[in-house]
Amino acid sequence: MRTGLVGAALLVIGAVLAVATGTHVDDLLVLAERIWPVLLFVVSITVVAELAAEAEVFRVVAERLARIGRGRTVALWALVIVFAVASTAFLSLDTAAVLLTPVVVILARHIGVSPLPFALTTVWLANTGSLFLPVSNLTNLLAEHELDGIGAVGFLSLTIVPALVAVLVPVIVLAVVYRRELARPYEPTITVPVGDVVLFRSSVVVLVVLVPALVSGLEVWIPALAAAVALAAVFAVRRRTSLRFSLLPWQLVLFAAGLFLTVDAAQNAGLTSIVAALAGTGNAPADLLRLASVSAAGANVLDNLPAYLAAEPAAGSRERLVAVLIGVNAGPLVTPWASLATLLWHGRLAALGVEISWWRFAGLGLIVAPLTVVASTLAFAVTR
Template sequence: MAWIGGALVLAGATALVTGVLPAADAAATFDRAWPVLLFVVAITVVAQLAAEAGVFEVVAARLGVLARGRVFGLWLLTVLLAVVCTAFLSLDTTAVLLTPVVLALARVAGVAPAPFALTTVWLANTASLLLPVSNLTNLLALDRMNVRGAAGFVSLLGLPAVCATAATVGVLWLLHRRELRGRFRASPVPYVGDQTLFRICSSILLLLIPLLVVMPAPWVPACLAALALTATFALRRPEALQFGLIPWSLLLFAGGLFLVVGAVEASGLLDPIGRLSEHGTASVWAFAGAGAVGANLVNNLPGFLLLEPATTSPITLAALLIGVNAGPLVTPWASLATLLWHQRLVDDGVEFGWRRYVFVGAVAAPAIVAAATLTLSATS
């Protein structure tokens, strides 16, 4: 991703120097991008440090106790944890930090890891429709939706998001209903060495979650939480504060992508896409379908950035979000979260072939996108 990001930055800089991307358009792109990228950095630091303090492991172990030895109950609680983590801490956090925790929980319980692994990555994508902070695409769309913060976003996409999440859970259950039967022996909650650090991190997370919903600029509470956690770790565990906490590759990739898409938009190459908005209600389905196809062809973020200029209303923009958020379940590169998830599986020694992933995703993605789009059409 760093190499691709570097190439994108070079291409964007070339477009700026040659005049393909006017300076005014580049400045407008920067004004739009910096709050989003700052949020990504802050929430990544928060999630990494919270994991370092043992917060996710303790939560997962407590869910195992709450399941009372039932595999189906453990799976339902995993669904709940994946949805909450995705909604408030973003899909990439779920893919990177929750996946190994869920796999460890399945291993200790002695149950098949495949249903829990697929549940994590699918919900990391489809549940990212729930809140603006759940996905980078949502944050990018928020300023064009003409809605007031998270409340306005939820009023428009809340029901489709719930529908997409419910449809995902339903498909997952149909696929793995036999493996989710039976009982297991719950493992004890792991001991956390630095209880003070654990309590401080847990308190900051609990305070951050509602602030991300109610504050109009989510980067503000995310940055405050990141600074508070950094200061806490500087006092109690300074060795955890490493250069790698910052997602440099993602920043380079996203920054270069903003520049390149800005250049493409300024050149007029995207003008024909505007015809998608000329067909009334059908355009909602057109944007949802185009978003899903685009995400699986070139990745959800560039797919969104390329199609977004053609949207003409909050409804068509919401339909595009459904496509690029709930649709990237087929190809491995459809979302960064999927690639990060698979790398975690490899690191953990869990085999999950891409052929199987593509097959089940090709069946599930159209149904999930259609269910959410139908809800959007009916409620709008």
């Protein structure tokens, strides 16, 4: 509910700023035309992920991972890394944070190890692992629009190097910080049969078809919406009680819409010139690092979404736009509000009784965020 209230407040603030700055209705229509496919994708993919979780797909995957790990925590952790990156890349960072957090926490408890390295792996890689595809992050979908519809393959070819580095750096930090916990052995858990085989198999089929469809070149909201409708139809027959209003991420949509409107109005009030002065110009490695650093700082001060919108006009080239994405995707690891995925992650942890103070989170983030942004930006700069 807090997210929805903040979103409503942002809509009011954005509307007031729009009136005060003389924003034209045509400009607001252009903004709406740009963001509605993004928000429709978010709604659709969230419904797909929630229903797949109801069908126990993610629990079964977690149990299979535990069995494949063969009693070695570090091997299981490596599998969780792969699962987290894949989920983030194809289902978006918010979806990964919401659905994987309870899976990895329950999994860690079942095998008798600390859930913290697994929980931090989820939230860090949900953010830093969101550079691979347009669907991985709302910021990427917005950037793809600026890249003239480059498509999933083109986007991946542009971001693959910084994306891999952005995954590697947090993994190295986690391996060092939690080396003792990850070295412990565990007893593999007993596999529990799924409650409804038809729902489970239907969800698996939908996900298997959806993943390649998201990178097929279609506008991503089309396959996501089709998948949501297909799964909803199956659940309407097999388990209608699961089709509840809470499946729809209305608070997230309200929050995102409020951010879009507020930042758009703030840009008309002079935010663009301020960010441009801070971000500088040029495509040299130092220039790209400056832009990525400003974007990362903006994400931690505001949120990654408004930080992207504020920094986007300062890009001006593909290379600089990727630097912005590195900053706002891989950088928001310090403050709780830097990424909505982080807030959702912490809410799930609290519900599961797992405690990690924001001070510890911020302290670790102050180590990993600068390392990740700098390493990813320089890797991109020398290989572009």
